Amino acid sequence: MIPEIGHLALIIALCLALVQATVPMIGAARGNAVWCAAARPLALGQLTFVLLAFSCLTHAFVTNDFSVLYVADHSNSRLPLQYRIAGVWGGHEGSLLLWVTMLGGWTAAVALFSRHLPEDMSARVISVMGLVSVGFLSFMLFTSNPFDRLIPGAVEGQDLNPLLQDPGLVIHPPMLYMGYVGFSVAFAFAIAALISGRLDATWARWSRPWTVAAWSVLTIGIALGSWWSYYELGWGGWWFWDPVENASFMPWLVGTALIHSLAVTEKRGGFKTWTVLLAICAFSLSLLGTFLVRSGVLTSVHAFATDPERGVFILAFLFVVIGASLTLYAWRAPKVGLGGRFALLSRESLLLTNNVLLVAAAGSVLLGTLYPLVLDALGLGKISVGPPYFNAVFLPLMVPAIFLMGVGPYARWKKAELPELAKRLKWALASGVVAALVLPFFMGSWRPLVALGVLLAVWVIAAGGMGLVARIRATPGGFFGLPRSYLGMQIAHAGVAVVIVGITMVTAYQEERDVRMDVGDTAVVGGHTFRFDGVRGMPGPNYQSSMGTITVLDDGVATRVLHPEKRVYTVQTNPMTEAAIQSNPVRDLYVSLGEPLGGGAWSVRIYFKPFVSWIWGGAVIMALGGFTALSDSRYRLVLGRRFRPRALRRKGTEAPAR
Amino acid sequence: MRRGALLLAALLAAGLMDTGAAAKDAVPMGGDPAVEARMMGLASELRCLVCQNQTLADSHADLAQDLRQEIRELIASGMTDDQVRDYLVERYGDFVLYRPPWKATTALLWAGPLLLVVAGGVVLGFSLRRRRREALEDDAPLSDEERARLQHLLEDEKGETPP
Amino acid sequence: MKARGLVPLVVFVVMAGFLWVGLKLDPREVPSPLIDKPAPDFSLPLLDAPDAKLSPADLRGQVWLFNVWASWCVACRQEHPLLVQLARSGEVPVYGLNYKDTIPAATDWLDRFGNPYAATVVDADGRVGIDYGVYGVPETYLIDKEGTIRFKQIGPLTPVVIEKTILPLVRELNA
Numbered sequence: 001m002i003p004e005i006g007h008l009a010l011i012i013a014l015c016l017a018l019v020q021a022t023v024p025m026i027g028a029a030r031g032n033a034v035w036c037a038a039a040r041p042l043a044l045g046q047l048t049f050v051l052l053a054f055s056c057l058t059h060a061f062v063t064n065d066f067s068v069l070y071v072a073d074h075s076n077s078r079l080p081l082q083y084r085i086a087g088v089w090g091g092h093e094g095s096l097l098l099w100v101t102m103l104g105g106w107t108a109a110v111a112l113f114s115r116h117l118p119e120d121m122s123a124r125v126i127s128v129m130g131l132v133s134v135g136f137l138s139f140m141l142f143t144s145n146p147f148d149r150l151i152p153g154a155v156e157g158q159d160l161n162p163l164l165q166d167p168g169l170v171i172h173p174p175m176l177y178m179g180y181v182g183f184s185v186a187f188a189f190a191i192a193a194l195i196s197g198r199l200d201a202t203w204a205r206w207s208r209p210w211t212v213a214a215w216s217v218l219t220i221g222i223a224l225g226s227w228w229s230y231y232e233l234g235w236g237g238w239w240f241w242d243p244v245e246n247a248s249f250m251p252w253l254v255g256t257a258l259i260h261s262l263a264v265t266e267k268r269g270g271f272k273t274w275t276v277l278l279a280i281c282a283f284s285l286s287l288l289g290t291f292l293v294r295s296g297v298l299t300s301v302h303a304f305a306t307d308p309e310r311g312v313f314i315l316a317f318l319f320v321v322i323g324a325s326l327t328l329y330a331w332r333a334p335k336v337g338l339g340g341r342f343a344l345l346s347r348e349s350l351l352l353t354n355n356v357l358l359v360a361a362a363g364s365v366l367l368g369t370l371y372p373l374v375l376d377a378l379g380l381g382k383i384s385v386g387p388p389y390f391n392a393v394f395l396p397l398m399v400p401a402i403f404l405m406g407v408g409p410y411a412r413w414k415k416a417e418l419p420e421l422a423k424r425l426k427w428a429l430a431s432g433v434v435a436a437l438v439l440p441f442f443m444g445s446w447r448p449l450v451a452l453g454v455l456l457a458v459w460v461i462a463a464g465g466m467g468l469v470a471r472i473r474a475t476p477g478g479f480f481g482l483p484r485s486y487l488g489m490q491i492a493h494a495g496v497a498v499v500i501v502g503i504t505m506v507t508a509y510q511e512e513r514d515v516r517m518d519v520g521d522t523a524v525v526g527g528h529t530f531r532f533d534g535v536r537g538m539p540g541p542n543y544q545s546s547m548g549t550i551t552v553l554d555d556g557v558a559t560r561v562l563h564p565e566k567r568v569y570t571v572q573t574n575p576m577t578e579a580a581i582q583s584n585p586v587r588d589l590y591v592s593l594g595e596p597l598g599g600g601a602w603s604v605r606i607y608f609k610p611f612v613s614w615i616w617g618g619a620v621i622m623a624l625g626g627f628t629a630l631s632d633s634r635y636r637l638v639l640g641r642r643f644r645p646r647a648l649r650r651k652g653t654e655a656p657a658r
Numbered sequence: 659m660r661r662g663a664l665l666l667a668a669l670l671a672a673g674l675m676d677t678g679a680a681a682k683d684a685v686p687m688g689g690d691p692a693v694e695a696r697m698m699g700l701a702s703e704l705r706c707l708v709c710q711n712q713t714l715a716d717s718h719a720d721l722a723q724d725l726r727q728e729i730r731e732l733i734a735s736g737m738t739d740d741q742v743r744d745y746l747v748e749r750y751g752d753f754v755l756y757r758p759p760w761k762a763t764t765a766l767l768w769a770g771p772l773l774l775v776v777a778g779g780v781v782l783g784f785s786l787r788r789r790r791r792e793a794l795e796d797d798a799p800l801s802d803e804e805r806a807r808l809q810h811l812l813e814d815e816k817g818e819t820p821p
Numbered sequence: 822m823k824a825r826g827l828v829p830l831v832v833f834v835v836m837a838g839f840l841w842v843g844l845k846l847d848p849r850e851v852p853s854p855l856i857d858k859p860a861p862d863f864s865l866p867l868l869d870a871p872d873a874k875l876s877p878a879d880l881r882g883q884v885w886l887f888n889v890w891a892s893w894c895v896a897c898r899q900e901h902p903l904l905v906q907l908a909r910s911g912e913v914p915v916y917g918l919n920y921k922d923t924i925p926a927a928t929d930w931l932d933r934f935g936n937p938y939a940a941t942v943v944d945a946d947g948r949v950g951i952d953y954g955v956y957g958v959p960e961t962y963l964i965d966k967e968g969t970i971r972f973k974q975i976g977p978l979t980p981v982v983i984e985k986t987i988l989p990l991v992r993e994l995n996a
Binding site for chain 3: 277318370
């Protein structure tokens with residue numbers, strides 16, 4: 001009964017989305033206030049029904065309703081409750097429902113927080129988002145219905161993939177999808193601007209907070225994914241340039257470029273066509289990512305159960321949405337005009353350079369991800385493009401971008417003077433160079449790449465810090481008088497520096513030993529002694545575990561005990577490694593069990609990972625910067641004020657100013 | 659801390675540390691550390707053909723273990739890293755390399771990023787020059803005709819002749 | 822409409838074209854670099870006569886199929902009836918490579934499911950498999966009279982592949 005209600009709710013949501021996609025858009029074109037005003041209730045209605053469907057599916061999981069095919073495939077009655085709930089998005093169909101729910105959520109948010117927008121603009125934005133909803137809801141209903149019944153119902157479920165039975169599943173996909181999908185708002189604003197022909201600084205001010213919010217959440221989502229694979233997969237790596245990882249990273253890179261570009265459009269009215277194109281590209285890359293993960297076109301450890309028929313549907317949807325947007329762009333963008341002028345050296349030109357580098361980086365990642373497919377399609381053989389390529393290509397692009405990150409905030413708008421910049425920045429550069437020459441020795445050995453990483457990180461912190469101090473002095477009210485958007489930028493840039501330190505240190509100074517350990521054997525890794533104290537069997541809720549005990553000794557004194565496990569799950573019997581990690585702010589000790597070697601001995605992998613947690617800590621700091629910038633007084637919500645309908649603006653005529 | 663580690667390792671190696679009667683310093687899984695290091699270095703840039711989303715170094719698959727053993731033997735027999743890679747490519751194709759080889763078909767792949775930056779830079783350069791040209795045009799003094807129009811407009815506004 | 826504004830659209834359409842073609846391809850399939858190259862040499866014991874050895878040179882002058890199989894391989898059972906049928910038809914002799922298996926298990930398996938092989942060689946440690954670029958079982962090679970590999974089937978044989986690809990090629994090579 002309940003799954004049928006969920007199914008019906010999805011159908012109703014689709015109908016509402018169809019109306020949402022068309023009526024307000026037509027209303028805006030015709031100047032019909034009533035049709036435009038329909039956007040809000042339609043958006044809220046669609047969200048209500050999507051949430052209803054989501055609740056129905058969750059209910060099916062929680063009550064172990066194995067007559068629903070999706071539940072039977074991804075759950076089990078012995079699965080702990082939190083994973084039964086998180087399992088809702090553990091497979092293809094359910095994750096689509098999560099996607100659609102996130103989209104509904106963002107649309108409703110736009111509907112609620114857009115009182116200050118002209119009616120026709122908000123109508124168009126909500127319509128565009130409705131169009132995307134139509135695509136995903138129809139995709140679900142026609143090819144990937146989570147509510148399909150299994151007749152006769154299964155007695156027991158196939159269990160959730162053991163790799164997913166982890167707290168990571170509870171937060172990573174929701175955060176990631178919230179970010180991915182959030183770029184649809186920037187996209188919708190861009191399309192609305194192109195359609196209406198109204199693309200100016202005000203438009204940028206409206207669209208910027210939505211973009212920053214999506215970007216911040218996506219940053220956290222990607223960081224969570226990296227952290228989860230680090231501790232879950234047992235090989236101590238944190239980024240593999242896997243196609244699905246790339247699929248989330250590309251929108252992030254373009255999204256970063258977009259935030260910077262929007263800053264220019266908002267302050268100086270420049271970069272307008274470029275900003276619009278970036279907004280379209282960011283969301284297009286999100287959609288492309290959805291396609292890549294679910295179509296079977298690329299192999300990935302993340303790929304969902306693939307089916308070329310579904311791939312065709314998504315590709316067709318992609319073609320329509322992106323093709324139409326880019327056609328609209330080609331047609332309308334030149335009319336939008338150029339915007340403010342600026343000199344060869346100015347904050348604008350530096351930000352543009354930043355954009356070129358970030359977009360080139362995103363383009364390179366796309367090139368590397370799709371190249372094997374291109375060659376195969378052309379019959380030119382089969383190659384693999386993996387981490388060696390991406391690392392070789394990505395780093396040289398990022399180095400100048402990070403260098404510019406220190407310079408940009410110092411450059412004046414419109415025209416900056418090189419001697420002045422040099423004078424203000426020379427101390428920051430000097431401190432970076434000194435740190436680069438000295439710091440690596442503290443870690444053990446001087447290496448050029450470490451020096452480069454340290455140079456960049458210290459440069460960013462020093463340049464940012466000095467700018468912050470100068471600005472505080474110049475602001476009445478000191479620190480608390482600073483605009484939040486400025487503070488947010490400082491925090492986010494500092495976060496980047498922290499990430500750089502983490503990556504540099506862990507890549508250069510990590511240690512790994514793969515050893516055979518009998519009971520009582522010790523191994524020295526990273527200055528710590530690890531003693532193997534045996535393995536014993538331990539039952540879990542839905543698995544059998546072999547739990548090892550490893551004692552960490554510092555100067556002969558036992559300081560920590562680690563328990564790596566090897567689990568065999570009752571239903572899906574492939575063995576799973578659960579690494580044991582001991583973290584502190586400056587290093588991780590990481591131990592994973594290999595295979596039993598007979599006689600109580602096991603093969604054990606021990607890693608020493610210095611500063612690895614700075615990678616994710618830095619990402620969190622970046623997101624905090626984003627959230628800080630969002631709390632700027634410009635964006636203070638107008639929830640308190642009663643809604644007063646603005647006079648509808650016809651094209652070409654101005655309503656009387658309020 | 660690092661120096662302490664070195665000292666500890668040296669002492670352990672010299673057997674001067676007593677860590678227990680039967681207990682000992684754990685033996686590395688691989689045989690000769692030098693061969694092992696080279697093998698892992700190679701294997702970390704090779705693709706496991708069975709799981710396909712792991713490196714040969716990390717994969718637990720049977721074929722991966724076989725291939726790692728094969729590589730150990732090839733190294734021990736005196737092959738260089740390039741020769742080992744060629745050996746595997748002969749049997750499995752370029753697919754097994756995670757670092758794409760430099761060939762005619764991959765030229766665009768390796769040159770692509772640089773081309774993108776250069777193209778971006780060129781477009782940026784043109785765009786900046788165009789803005790500068792337009793800026794100069796706008797800042798040019800008014801022509802006589804434009805000045806007359808300006809007078810006219812000012813008169814209209816104020817209803818009196820300007821000084 | 823400025824031409825420059827069309828660039829993103831053109832790039833996208835080209836990319837979509839590749840994705841469309843990509844839907845029909847299998848990214849997991851690893852094509853063999855050994856096609857049109859000489860079959861790697863080996864000298865392996867026979868399954869039923871461990872003292873006797875077989876190598877590809879012994880099979881020069883005939884077109885033959887080389888089927889990689891194992892008793893632990895589930896998919897091999899799928900294709901086995903087709904191999905038995907093919908062997909019975911006499912069109913092309915089938916030789917087997919027993920890959921990373923044990924002699925008793927392999928012999929038992931053939932007793933149970935039929936033996937289409939003119940002879941089976943035993944590759945206990947998988948070295949010959951590596952030489953042939955085997956990465957998943959079953960795999961089948963078609964080798965011509967000069968000892969050159971002409972075709973490789975990755976995965977179980979199907980009636981379609983046998984009818985449409987293998988048999989025509991066998992006839993062509995035998996002509």
